[in-house]
Amino acid sequence: MKRFLGVALVVGAMLLWAPGTAQAITIAANCSTCGSHGTSFDITFAPTGTATVYDVTITANYVGPTFDWTDLSGLSIKVDGAQIEGVTVQSATEGAWTSHLSTGGLNQTCSDDAAGNRWACVQSNPLSAGATRNTTSDTWVLRIDFDSALNLSNLSGSFKALFTEDGEFVGPLISESFTTSVTTGGVTTGGSPTTGTVPEPTSLLLLGSGLVLAHQRLRRRRVKA
Numbered sequence: 001m002k003r004f005l006g007v008a009l010v011v012g013a014m015l016l017w018a019p020g021t022a023q024a025i026t027i028a029a030n031c032s033t034c035g036s037h038g039t040s041f042d043i044t045f046a047p048t049g050t051a052t053v054y055d056v057t058i059t060a061n062y063v064g065p066t067f068d069w070t071d072l073s074g075l076s077i078k079v080d081g082a083q084i085e086g087v088t089v090q091s092a093t094e095g096a097w098t099s100h101l102s103t104g105g106l107n108q109t110c111s112d113d114a115a116g117n118r119w120a121c122v123q124s125n126p127l128s129a130g131a132t133r134n135t136t137s138d139t140w141v142l143r144i145d146f147d148s149a150l151n152l153s154n155l156s157g158s159f160k161a162l163f164t165e166d167g168e169f170v171g172p173l174i175s176e177s178f179t180t181s182v183t184t185g186g187v188t189t190g191g192s193p194t195t196g197t198v199p200e201p202t203s204l205l206l207l208g209s210g211l212v213l214a215h216q217r218l219r220r221r222r223v224k225a
Helices: 002-017 201-224
Strands: 022-027 039-047 053-062 071-079 084-092 097-102 119-124 137-146 156-165 168-180 186-189 192-195
Touching (some): 039 168, 053 071, 071 137, 084 097, 084 119
Antiparallel strands (some): 071 156, 097 119
């Protein structure tokens, strides 16, 4: 029993100090600006070990049943209340991609802004060389440097995606807001809740406190015996 509690205390401490990850922000294929693109998006923020730097994974899921484009040519994201100071494309399953800092994010291309305002923007180069639905999904990992650490359990921001037909813009431009919520443990995008996996800090604190208390009681019983 004593050995079990010791292991439990270690696991509890690891949970308490583990960096949080905001999972499964979902832009559904039937969002208000999604048109007939037949594509949904999953977005995940993950700490990198550097306080203000996060790997943002964006997965495009081609759900159809029909598509009005040949290339997914651009992606853009911002977080409310945080300035973006740098962005690089760590990986992409298809296409050659360039990264940009942009004032308004994505329009029909990424508009550069050397001052590093709020949007991180990536686009294929050329636009006709983007993601082409060779598989059922494509994934990009963007490493984004913010001016301060993020509260991953309580984020709000915006996301954009650009589709083209042989290099020509196909509207509409997907432009949706998103939020994460620690009170419900879920993620909300465009009013549609999805399941999240963000552990609540209060719950983790209670878990750790309970394990410590149980261990202390066991020690007192052994001393009395």
